[in-house]
Amino acid sequence: MVKKINIVLYEPEIAQNVGAIIRTSKAVNAKLHIIEPTGFIFDSRFLKRASVNYVDQSDIVLYDDWSQFINKNNNPVLFCSTRYGVKKHTDFNYKKQIDSEKEIYILFGKESTGIPKDIIINNKETSFRIPMHKDVRSLNVAVSVSIVAYEVVRQLDFENLELFEYQKGKNFIL
Known part of the structure; x- marks a missing residue:
């Protein structure tokens, strides 16, 4: 059985980012965990456009708080995306x-403040930063999720993902 990767959002603040992350999660067959409170009302009306209507088709779990997430997932190993990371997201062997037989949980923090420092300290060895130009402080969280999620599925040889042929109208022939 193929295990899904787990994308975890810590108290996301912007509905459009979450909508885009729902779309990415669906594309890579990931389970999305959202830890509340959020900065918006979690309702498909607010997420519909950015998620391209994948809200109802996606594997999404909402948690009241951090403790509930930790308890319901048996204290998982967390790979933390943070500006304080000294490793690159590509430094980890996700296939290993x-x-x-351990699941992959990738944690992303809220847009304004990131992941709380106590969580980062407790997961220091599995914290990372996406390399970027020195004048850039951070990337949009939805972009970061896409970069990291596709690195993970690349290492897993894109298992259960496929290229598909465009079907609507005439196919473009190279």
Whole structure:
């Protein structure tokens, strides 16, 4: 059985970002965990445009708070995306994690303040930063989720993902 990767959003603040992350989660067959409170009302009306209507088709779990997330997921190993990370997101062997029958949980913080420092300190060895130009402080969280999620599925050889042929109208022939 193929295990899904788990994308975890810590108290996201912007509905459009979450909508885009729902779309990415669906594209890579990931389970999306959202830890409340959010900065918006979690309702498909607010997420519909950015998620391209994948809200109802996606594997999404909402948690009241951090403690509930930790307890319901049996204190998972967390890979933390943070500006304080000293490793790159590509430095980890995600396939080894799956091979050892552990699930992959990738944590992203809220847009304004990121992941709380106590969580980062407790997950220092699995914290990372996406490399970027020195004049750029951070990337949009939806972009960061896409970059990291596709690195994980690349390492898993894109298992259960496929290229598909465009079907509407005439196919473009190269």
